[in-house]
Amino acid sequence: MARLDGKVVVITGGASGMGAATARRFVAEGAKVVIGDLQVEKGEAIAQELGAAATFIRTDVGIEADVKAMIDLAVEAHGRLDCIFNNAGFGGVAGPIDQTDMGAPYASTVACLLTGPILGMKHAAPIMKEQGGGSIVSTASIAGLRGSSGAPVYSALKAGVMGLTRAVAVELAPHHIRVNAICPGVIVTPIFLFGQQPKAGSNVSVEEALRPGFRNLQPIPRAGEGFDIANMALFLASDESAFVTGQAFVVDGGLTTTMSVVGDVANSPIAAAIADLVELPAWMQAE
Ligand SMILES: NC(=O)c1ccc[n+]([C@@H]2O[C@H](COP(=O)([O-])OP(=O)(O)OC[C@H]3O[C@@H](n4cnc5c(N)ncnc54)[C@H](O)[C@@H]3O)[C@@H](O)[C@H]2O)c1
Structure with a gap:
């Protein structure tokens, strides 16, 4: 028996990086997945690769109607919702605090990184309550645990995801709904393109290009990979974590255990x- 047999999972940000790695891993473990993402071409390609077990729906996680439609699709197609992985994200508004652009860049960053998980929880909770249980997992970051220069808004919002996780975990525990977060360290994904196209002439994948430089950033001497996050998400989505809630799990190769x-x-x-x-x-x- 596979670890997610019979489970229905919604994964946001599943068109790329750790979300795509998680979609692949979850389907291999028997789950049906609905992938919600802004990137239509990539999202449809992953869904096609995974076959009948996967569906893609264009979703902006900061828009309530989109999030509701994504969750409704999972329930209509498969009759239930066992897990939502609130994982969509991007670097967002960055730079020194005194130069933070408080206009559209700020609004879209908050919408994606904090409103997204709030909406995912809001619309998953009634279905999971009705079912008598479920698992909500959100991607926070070690940037929400430690200070770093250059991304104060990102750090604050990721810390917010952890606060949200703890509060909602307490609220939903009586319904046997677990609510946890994952704090990735530095993971080789296209997030490090910062919304740009790779320079012309590069014929390796983003992951391959990043790996050598990321290898020695943390005590474990290899780059962090999407599958490392997928493995933690798998534990949290499965019944193996039935007594685990309100926690933020660091997956960083030991990076936050060091003194830099x-x-x-x-x-x-x-x-x-x-x-x-x-x-x-x-x-x-x-x-
Ligand atoms: N890669 C890292 O080192 C790292 C470290 C800590 C946390 N994270 C977090 O991990 C999560 C996944 O990032 P990744 O590294 O796999 O990056 P990625 O760029 O490979 O994937 C993120 C996906 O989210 C999607 N997305 C962005 N905004 C969206 C929106 N408003 N609605 C729906 N989809 C949206 C993107 O289209 C993309 O497919 C993010 O929340 C990110 O903040 C990443």
Whole structure:
């Protein structure tokens, strides 16, 4: 028996990156999936690749009617909804706080990254209550756990997803609906194109292009992959997580366990800063 046999799952942002990896993994584990995404061509291609178990519907997660239509489609096609993976996202409005564009870029960032999960929860909850259970999973980020320069709005909204997760988990627990979040670290996906097309002449995939540079960003010496997030989502969507709710699970190869000094301690900023002051301890010296 597969781990998601008989389950019906809605996945937002399923046309690309970790959402697409999750759609593939979930179908392989027996689920029926409805993929909602803004990218029609890519979303339809994934659905076609996955066959009868997958359906694509163009969805803007910041628009309530779209989210409702996506969830209604899952229920109409398959008669139930066991899990929603609120995963759609993008870098959004970025840059120093004192230069934040509070117009359309800000509004679309909030709509996608925070209103999206709120709407997903709002419209999934009544169906799951009626069924007597379900699992809601949302993609937050380690950016919501730690500070970093350059994306304060993104960080705030991802922290918001975790707050939302905890609050709704308490509310829905009596209905046996679990509500959890995943905090990816740095994962090779097209999100790092920041909405641009790759430069002409590049004949490798975005993932292949990113892998070497991302390999040593975290203690586990390989790049984070979409399937790493899919594996956590699989646990949270399956009955194996039946007693798990209100949590944010970090999947980052150990990145947030470090003090930003990864791997080459001898050439780290800390080593450079103290080298003139004291003799570096042996473990901090270059081999
Ligand atoms: N890649 C990383 O390192 C990383 C780290 C932490 C968190 N995340 C989060 O992971 C999630 C998935 O991102 P990814 O890395 O797979 O990127 P991705 O760009 O490969 O996939 C994101 C998908 O979301 C879709 N999307 C964007 N706005 C949408 C909207 N308003 N409505 C519907 N779909 C929309 C995009 O079209 C795209 O297909 C996002 O929430 C992102 O913020 C990514």
